[in-house]
Amino acid sequence: xxxxxxxxxxxxxxxxxxxxxxxxxxxxxxxxxxxxxxxxxxxxxxxxxxxxxxxxxxxxxxxxxxxxxxxxxxxxxxxxxxxxxxxxxxxxxxxxxxxxxxxxxxxxxxxxxxxxxxxxxxxxxxxxxxxxxxxxxxxxxxxxxxxxxxxxxxxxxxxxxxxxxxxxxxxxxxxxxxxxxxxxxxxxxxxxxxxxxxxxxxxxxxxxx
Numbered sequence: 001x002x003x004x005x006x007x008x009x010x011x012x013x014x015x016x017x018x019x020x021x022x023x024x025x026x027x028x029x030x031x032x033x034x035x036x037x038x039x040x041x042x043x044x045x046x047x048x049x050x051x052x053x054x055x056x057x058x059x060x061x062x063x064x065x066x067x068x069x070x071x072x073x074x075x076x077x078x079x080x081x082x083x084x085x086x087x088x089x090x091x092x093x094x095x096x097x098x099x100x101x102x103x104x105x106x107x108x109x110x111x112x113x114x115x116x117x118x119x120x121x122x123x124x125x126x127x128x129x130x131x132x133x134x135x136x137x138x139x140x141x142x143x144x145x146x147x148x149x150x151x152x153x154x155x156x157x158x159x160x161x162x163x164x165x166x167x168x169x170x171x172x173x174x175x176x177x178x179x180x181x182x183x184x185x186x187x188x189x190x191x192x193x194x195x196x197x198x199x200x201x202x203x204x205x206x207x208x209x
Contacts, residue, residue, distance in 0.1 A: 002037040004030050005088035009044045009106040010096045010141075018141035018182050019094035022198055026092045026139060029206045040084050048077065049108040060115055078112040085113060090135045091171075093162075097142035101157045110165055119169040129170020137175045137205070138162055139198065143183035177201045 006027050010017040014024065027039055050056075059071035060078070067075070085091070095102055113119055120129050138159075146156035159176050166174055179198035185191055 002034045002090065003040060003088045004034070004037060005040045005042065005084050005091045007042045007044065007091065007109070008094045009103040009109070010094060011045055011103070012096075017094070017096065018179050018195065019096045019139055021195065022139040022141070022177070022179060022202065023092060023094035025199060026137065026202050029202060030090075030092070033206050040088055042081070042084060044103075044105040044109050049105060049112065051108060052111045078115060081109065081113050082115065082118050085119065085131060085134075088134070092137045092139065095138055095140045095158060095162070097140060097146070097156075097158050100146075100155045102161065114165070114169060127168060129168060131170035134171045135173040135175070136166055136171050137177065139177050139179070139202075141179040141182050143181070145180040147178055147180055175205070177205075
């Protein structure tokens with residue numbers, strides 16, 4: 001049985017958020033392709049995520065058998081999120097570009113799951129990712145157009161960062177579907193028309209499979 005981890009990070013509700021709408025459509029198509037599959041849903045807006053602290057760092061570098069009750073509590077959310085990554089075969093992330101990068105809550109999530117001995121290790125002094133055989137699709141919405149080959153492409157720090165970060169933890173099969181120029185929605189553009197290219201890319205991904 002296949003398992004999909006679906007992660008949303010937009011602060012907007014489903015009716016307003018482009019990335020949430022695309023994530024929902026991806027999940028629907030995935031369930032049609034995997035009728036016996038399981039979907040793990042993670043909404044980072046409703047997940048209590050704290051910035052990494054000195055206490056967290058100390059706990060993360062303490063051997064499992066020496067963790068105190070307090071340290072286990074501190075690492076509780078991290079362990080839960082990493083367990084979801086391990087349980088899933090495939091991931092999909094809804095990502096709204098914020099100030100040319102990822103939402104703050106998604107960075108907090110990354111800081112919780114990037115842990116030595118859990119999602120990466122150092123072999124011979126070199127980092128090695130521990131999440132193998134996973135595929136990830138990032139559904140990225142942006143008010144402007146920052147796609148490769150466009151004048152503003154250099155301002156897009158979402159794709160290079162996520163691609164590098166996931167490669168670091170072992171996920172090398174990453175795909176990006178962009179819903180660009182969504183600021184047009186603020187000026188009366190038709191939502192279905194604006195989202196059509198991204199939706200077509202989602203459908204094509206499952207047709208190809």
